[in-house]
Amino acid sequence: MCPPEHFAIEYVINPWMDTGTAVDAGLALRQWHFLHDTLAGLGHRVHVLSAQAGLPDMVYAANGAFSVDGTVYGARFRHPQRAPEALAHQGFYAAGGWTFAEGNHVNEGEGDFAYLPGAYGGLILAGHGFRTDPAAHAEAQEVLGRPVVSLKLVDSCFYHLDTALAALDDRHITYFPGAFSAASQRVLAQLFPDAVIADQADAEAFGLNLVSDGRHVVLNAEATGMGEKVRAAGYQPIHVDLSELKRGGGSVKCAVAELRPRP
Structure with a gap:
């Protein structure tokens, strides 16, 4: 995670951002600390990446890279305003002794990659359409040695x-099926017939921008409907208020890069 010490809305690169609305910097930092402490309280070790001046979106730490079993595929950001973030993340992994592969194609790390180690022997789901080039999916497959399923995003509100x-x-x-092309919806329905299906209200409340450890599901406070859905599926929802980070187009998952070391 990276604290929102320099967080602000200084430009617009997604539909949620509005430079005319000021961010409450103090509230953003308090909300971030609550998320940090919630994860730590659940027994997870949380590493903190130092924030850098001039990079207001660095708080969205998930976008900097994507790791699987000790190997890291580095981000190459779509927008120049965020490009320097990739080097900060690379430095973190280099210091930790990870095997790091710099991305040659535009991709935004875990923003557009999800890993399910128990599905089909280890499966990566990958999004494209707004921030990540499809060529990055093939590159990630070669780097990480796991099959990648490409999914097309079609609604700019759900850009990652x-x-x-x-x-x-x-x-x-x-x-949320409505965020995907018809063909991608069919692929997801075939691969995951028992998925928890979210609706547009869940998605707009950033209820899918969550972090789960397989038992506890940490998600945005606004996403009460989504919380009930995951509870009905057997998980324990834990709501946290990230109203300030939502102004920049992110919530719980955007703020958390999940580290997957070698087994």
């Missing part, structure tokens, strides 16, 4: 895969 789909555990997902 992690705004429209989430892994609930090693084998199960939840997603």
